[in-house]
Amino acid sequence: MDKKRRDFLKIAGVSTLAGLGGATVAGRLVSGSSPVQARAAHVVDSAAQEAGHGAPKAEAGGHGATGEVAKSGNRWGMVIDMRKFREHPGLAEKVVHTCHSIHNVPNFPDKKDEIKWIWLMEYENVFPEHSHYFKNKELLDHEVLVMCNHCDNPPCVKACPTRATFKNKDGIVAMDYHRCIGCRFCMAACPYGARSFNWRNPRDYIENYNREFPSRMRGVVEKCNLCAERVALGKQPACVEACGDTKAMIFGNLNDPDSEIRQVLKANYTIQRKPSLGTHPSVFYIV
Amino acid sequence: MFEKALKGNNYYWIWLAFLGSLMAIGAFCYVRQFNYGLGLTGMSRDVSWGLYISQFTFLVGVAAGGVMLVLPYYVHNFKAFGRITILGEFLAIAALLMCLTFIVADLGQPMRMLNVILHAQPRSMLFYDMIVLNGYLFLNILCGWVILTAERKQVPPPKWIYIFVYISIPFAISIHTVTAMLYCGLPGRHFWLSAIIAPRFLASAFAAGPALIVVAALILKRVANFDAGKKAIDKMVTIIIYAALTNAFFVILEFFVGYYSNIPGHKHTLQYLFFGLEHNGHVYNNLVPFMWAFVALGIAGVALLAIPYSRKKNEFLLGLGCVMLFVSLWLDKGIGFVLGGFVPTPLEEITEYYPTANEIFITIGVWAMGFFVLTILYKIAVGVEHEIEA
Secondary structure: OOHHHHHHHHHHHHHHHHHHOOHHHHHHHHOOOOHHHHHHHHHOOHHHHHHHHOOOOHHHOOOOOOOOOOOOOOOEEEEEEHHHHHHOOOHHHHHHHHHHHHOOOOOOOOHHHOOOOEEEEOHHHHOOOOOOOOOOHHHHHOOEEEEOOOOOOOHHHHHOOOOOEEEOOOOOEEEOOOOOOOOOHHHHHOOOOOOEEOOOOHHHHOOOOOOOOOOOOOOOEEOOOOOHHHHOOOOOOHHHHHOHHHOOEEEEEOOOOOOHHHHHHHHOOOEOOOHHHOOOOOEEEEO | OHHHHHOOOHHHHHHHHHHHHHHHHHHHHHHHHHHHOHHHOOOOOOOOOOHHHHHHHHHHHHHHHOHHHHHHHHOOOOHHHHHOHHHHHHHHHHHHHHHHHHHHHHOOOHHHOOHHHHOOOOOOHHHHHHHHHHHHHHHHHHHHHHHHHHHHOOOOOOOHHHHHHHHHHHHHHHHHHHHHHHHHOOOOOOOOOOOOHHHHHHHHHHHHHHHHHHHHHHHHHHHOOOOOOHHHHHHHHHHHHHHHHHHHHHHHHHHHHHHHHOOHHHHHHHHHHHOOEEEOOEEEOOOHHHHHHHHHHHHHHHHHHHOHHHHHHOHHHHHHHHHHHHHHHHHHHHHHHHHHOOOOOOOOOOOOOOOOHHHHHHHHHHHHHHHHHHHHHHHHHHHHHHHHHO
């Protein structure tokens, strides 16, 4: 839907519904969602919605909710259901392997050169703002998958001096490897440690070269791209596909109230990494 | 005026040859790095900036420190600085060249350097850093050269140059402020995320820059028969002491905020830098000796500068005090500040950084390049002074 048409519908919607509907509907329209979405959103219990997926409204304020998140267009997001990963041992490792082999992520023997897009970490490393005292056994025994959060308000994009890191229109934080000058400012800016740098030529350390996806050169930063290349073709990200029918990872449009991901977010309590920083991650965890 | 740099005694040439050989080693090591990649450094995924950027951060301060001569002389008409203001301006040129070289040495893809201009991103602090660093370099070359040329002809400098002199003062402040903003605007890095970083940087800059100029002036007095004047040196020492004490005060404030608030994130890096940070049964402390050396040299340096005997009667002790303070501030900003900021990582782990030999030689090479340029510029400045006197 192009912008003018959306604007027209917005105004038309406001003028029609202002008299009929409640203040919520009008407010929602003004804040930028399309009439279709707005009507659907109206059906959703707004209290449950807020508690469920944690995307705060502008007026929510407070330390953990600064600014407004995008409400129009696609905003791809991910739910990582840790319960499912606990049920299926070895699934997380399979996810990591699939992602790294599809994207030609090199496997360096030396940790100093390490590059990773998605990997496993202890719970307390991933969620340092949550209490670590008296953790239950399940959290102690199982590591958590971490990846780029594809923030709504990404500090890396702001830091990049050449726009080599950018947020595309669907909310994916992507990299232009050909423009990156390798200053690594984005690595200092990312509060989630999601970015890697090619300290040396990665091509010698790619185990099985995937010709469908480009490899990188040395001297540039790289990270998870939420499989932008697959999503563009209407496919699911490789990690989600690797999970098969387990539903351990759910991918979808956070702006569509009817999407599967929104249903999952509505039905479950989820947490995000470091919410107090106001970056609004698009990756949600069910603990 | 360059011909003045081509005549000198044996010591002059030996000194330049010494610096030149260090530069050659550095250049050789850089070629190695260029061919292999930054993997030849000790940097890693967790500590993604190392010696290069930390040297850059410190040297921006040295460059900005020159303004402590320019400002009193041009704004307050403090005549005693007349002879040495040019030393401040030329020091800024040499320091800025080092800064820019360190940035280039740190890039993974130096061939794409111009992307910062071709695809400029005005939300990035690096964009502004590029503007102010190059701007300040240009202003210092212009002002230094025009004023020295006028001095040589024994005519007053042209009026228009004063516009650039006055512009250069806020530029000096801004180079260090913007460099501080590279760090203090980043979420999730508690040690850097402090509003006091820019003032702290400026305070240390206003001590480190003039300290180096005092040392240079004392050396020039011995080797080049160039006397900056007792009054000028004395006033600079006063500036250095106040700036160094302000810097120490700011460091103590950081400790107060971290330890009194008792928020773990705000304490971790200070703990790591000064006492060692325990993590999974292992104590990480490779920067602790550097930080205590910073404290010890800082106190000893300020004491030497403040005690009347060493300050007024003994030039060796005065010079020693300045060197100690310079090294102290280098340890603080050129080592601890940048490297410490990466500990702990965003994933609450600790990775320690050790520079490699290749990296250290490149760093030494860039420093040698700076002193090479500085020597030549000072030779020209002193040559002009002698010519006027003759």
